Amino acid sequence: MGFNLYEITRFVFQVPTTYVIESLDTACVGRFLVFWATKFQLMKQILIVLLVSLTLSLQGQEWPRELLTHPELTAYRETSSYEQVMGVVKAAIKDSPYAHLISMGQSKEGKDIPVVVMANPKVTSAEEAKATGKPIIYVQGNIHSGEVEGKEALQVLLREILKGERSYLLDNQILLFAPIYNTDSNDKMEQGRRPSQEDSPVKVGIRANSQGWDLNRDGMKAEALETQGLFQNIIVPWDPALFVDLHTTNGVWHGYSLTWAPSYHTAGEKAPFDYTWNKILPDVTDRVLKDYGIYLGPYGYFYTRSEGWPIKSIYTYNHHPRYLVNQFGLRNRMAILSEAFAHERLYQRMASTYAFVREILEYTHKHGREILEVNKTAEEAAIRLVKEQAGKVKKGVRFExxxxxxxxxxxxxxxxxxxxxxxxxxxxxxxxxxxxxxxxxxxxxxxATVTATLPRGYVIPKEMGHIAAHLQMLGAKVDTLTRNSRATGEVFTATGLELANRPFEGHNMATLEGSFSSQTRRFSKGDFYIDLAQPLANLIFYLMEPQSDDGLVTWNFFDAYFEKQNIAEKPVEYPIFKYFELK
Structure with a gap:
């Protein structure tokens, strides 16, 4: 294995490690530097810079300055600005036969959100990418601007793939890297923003975007410009087989350098979750430990106050598809959440995130076709269930x-x-x-704590075109009735609309009480309808069901309608008709 910057710098900062140096010459150099670093504390930052240069030289790879990340150039005291990220991106793709730079969209402050498309042979559009039959892997950093290591690790991987020795990763897959998703807030840096990171780096940006939204709570309501750009220009046209979202924990003291979670499928198909949980994550975890000496484990919090010590349980995050990783489960696709350990230093968090993403890409490079097949099978199962069991089977809409x-x-x-x-x-x-x-x-x-009958589809009144447009933005196929039609199905009669007392993401989230009844209704030419026998059946179901815990009712899309109908005084029908048959 030879000389390893991550492990030597752990020695410099006196952090325990299981790493064994196998190269005698480099080991001697490493011990010499470690000895003097522990004797002279003021030399630590200087030695880190020297170690970077020495490591690259010993590994036979020397990068020009324009390909070095800002943390590498500042002894890991500082994180990259938007301009500095773009500098590395442009230097990495310059003269590359594999890379194409696109913009996901623009932020409120007018910054392009860069996405580097890498393929061999090169592709420049989603249509070209799909024509290859290769899996598309999308990796995203900086959704929360204080959680910076994903942004930095993707720059390192970018230069290794395009300028180094890892171009083979493009043989069997197409990679999309979005290193700086939250462009505006990245540059609003101050010290002390994330106490659990203990000023490593010294200054970081803010969590929300410049509109005030948490971008990782916006997956269903899609109010942020960044979210809209992500769906319209990446998720819907490119249709990634795997989505990887890079974060940092908020401070729990587990014993791992990085924790992970798959996409929680809830109302979706189980196969993509099973494959991620049983195959990808165990394989990647083992390889990162073997090749890097870095421990990875399952994401979760624990509570000594309620459980005492030793703890008996860990608890993951919520199942809601407002989290982008979870929404992929409802899209019959795979996704992985990465959470670097907040209390490690920036260089360590960069190293663990780098190792995790690299090993994921090594896995998808070898097993990409298998991943595509699992996703395809899940998609076919979702459509088949609608065609064969609509009106007969129930699926969860609220969960514990x-x-x-x-x-x-x-x-x-x-x-x-x-x-x-x-x-x-x-x-x-x-x-x-x-x-x-x-x-x-x-x-x-x-x-599931609440279930609802799976319909064949939904009818949306023509007056509610904003609902149809929202579904289309997320990728759903919405049609318009070309003649007057008759439908049998269910109507939900709401007896109460309760709004949360405290706002969350600018919304007083709504809960609808009531019940379904069987009905036959007539609808007019020009009304919208959604046939659920389509790839996004499970996502549409979760969005449209009136009692869903993360649907459009929850996010106040129907509040004005219910208030106009005077729900405070009388029962009111939910305006979306759930049909089992439409003629």
Missing amino acids: MVAMEEPIDEYRIYNHAKTTNAQGQEQYIRLPEIITLKNVENHSAFN
Whole structure:
């Protein structure tokens, strides 16, 4: 394996590691630098810069300055600005026979959101990419501008693929890299924004975009310009087989350099989740440990206050498809959430994110056709279920988190000890060593608490064209009745509309109470209808069901209608008709 910058810098900062240096000459150099670094603390930052240059030289790869990331040029004290990212991107794609730069769209402040398309042979459009039959892999950094290592790691991978020795990764797949998704907020840097990162880097940008939206809560309402550009110019036309979203945790003290999660499918098909959980993530986790000495594990939080010590369970994040990773499960596609460990230094978080993404791409390079087949089978199953079981089968629309059947055999975590505070109350403090707990419950599954009948489709009144347009933006096929028609199905009669007291993402989220009844209705030429026998059947179902916990009702798309109909005084019919047959 030879000289390894990540591990030597861990030694410099006196962080425990399992790495074994196999090259005698470079090991001697490394020990020499580590010895003097521990003796003279003021030399640490200088030594990091020297180690970067020395490592590249020993590995036989020297990069020109324009291909080095800003963290590499500042001893990992600073993260890249938008201009600096664009500088590396343009230097990497210059004269490359494989790369094409496109814009996902523009931010509120007028910045192009860059997406580098890499393929061998080169492609310049979604149509060309699909014609190759290769899987398209989309990797995104900087959705939250304080979580910077994804942005930086993608620049490193970009130069390695286009200027280095990893162009073979383009043989069997097409890669789309979006290193700086939240362009505006990236440059609004201040110190102390993310305390869990302990000023590494010193300054970072803000979480929300320049419109004030959290871009990772916008997947269903799609109010942000960035989200609209992502759907209209990437997700819908390019149709990635796998989506990878790069983040940093908010501070939980597990024992991993990076944690991961798949797309939680809920009302979707299970096969893409199973493949990601059972094949991709275990393989990548093993390879990263073997090749880099970096521990990866399942994403989750734990609570010593309620469970004491040792903990018995970890808990993942919500199932809602407002999270982009989760929405891919409803699209019959695969997705992976990456969460670097906040408390490690920037260079370590960059290294773990780099290793994770690289090994994912190594896996998709070898197994891309298999991934496409799993996705295709899931899509066909979703369409077949509508055609064969519409009006007969129920699917979940509201869910609760539960434990998976199999616990985690060995879970790495920082040790804790019980003590008392000044008031004599018991509390747990974190100790410096990492230990392994056995058989920890993993709450990463979801059971339905409310279900609804799967219809053949929905009819939308012509007066509600904004609903049809929203669905089309997300990729749904919406048609218009060319003649007066008759439909049998269900009507939902709402008896109450409850709005949350506190706003979330600018919305007082709505919950609709009521019940369904069987009905036959006539509809007019010009009304919209959606036949669910299409690839996005599960996503449309989740959006349109009135009791869905993350649908258009939830996000206030129908509030004005219900208020106009005076729901506070009387029951009101939900204006979307759920049909089982349309003639």
